[in-house]
Amino acid sequence: MSRTLCFETICCENRELKNLSYHEARLNRTRHELWGYSDYWNLSERIVIPDSVDNALYKYRLSYNKEIEAIKWEPYTPRTIQKIRRVYHDTIDYRYKYEDRNELNTLFAQRKDADEILIIRNGLVTDSFYCNVAFYNGNDWFTPRSPLLPGTQRAFLLDSGVIREADIRESDLREYSKVKLFNAMVGWEDAVELGIESIA
Structure with missing residues (x-):
């Protein structure tokens, strides 16, 4: 089974990225432990919030290994869970x-x-x-x-x-x-x- 990519899902609300330091720490730890990369990614420098993202709740998804492979922005709707x-x-x-x-x-x-x-x-x-x-x-x-x-x-x-x-x-x-x-x-x-x- 191929596990060549990992990803982070980051909450963006009012055009502000939530808990960014925690995502940054996990991403950099993952890159080091899985693939041996020692360079450190500063996510606040790498993530650019597009003009199309307004003050609503958005999900930012970043797929990566050595480099960023894909990014995706989409409005977020909470799931209904009852059972x-x-x-x-x-x-x-x-x-x-x-x-x-x-x-x-x-x-x-x-x-x-x-x-x-x-x-x-x-x-x-x-x-x-x-x-x-x-x-x-x-x-x-x-x-x-x-x-x-x-x-x-x-x-x-x-x-x-x-x-x-x-x-x-x-x-x-x-x-x-x-x-x-x-x-x-x-x-x-x-x-x-x-x-x-x-x-x-």
């Missing part, structure tokens, strides 16, 4: 934000009547298809310590003290009352929040 289906894969590896999402697509196809999936790996809760997740125990929000992909919004929320890390086993889900789904395009305040019973 989540647990799916299982003990060897899935998505530690880098690969363009190749075939394994994830296969899991997403198992969602049946649900809108989203919750991926369980070796008994541990990881991520959904599109988002990192956090769970509320009545006092605090906890995010899995071992996600498939440590997201930029997740890193920002951890640094801000909004969420904390924990090992969350599938059997632990009953101890939580709510689940929240968030990613680079969906900030904490706008994230989908559901009762734990929404996870089938």
Whole structure:
């Protein structure tokens, strides 16, 4: 399977790029660890916001390896999520934000009547298809310590003290009352929040 490209999805609102330093750090770490490149990309110097992008919410997608291979700007519309289906894969590896999402697509196809999936790996809760997740125990929000992909919004929320890390086993889900789904395009305040019973 070819994994020659990775990508970053960056939120742009009011013509401002969100959490850019987190995306920059992940991109440069990925380029170094996957391909051995030591040059550092300053994204604020490389990304030019076109005049066609107004103050609405836009998704900027950058595909890259040694160089930038493709960029795309598009208006963003949040997804509607009401039901989540647990799916299982003990060897899935998505530690880098690969363009190749075939394994994830296969899991997403198992969602049946649900809108989203919750991926369980070796008994541990990881991520959904599109988002990192956090769970509320009545006092605090906890995010899995071992996600498939440590997201930029997740890193920002951890640094801000909004969420904390924990090992969350599938059997632990009953101890939580709510689940929240968030990613680079969906900030904490706008994230989908559901009762734990929404996870089938």
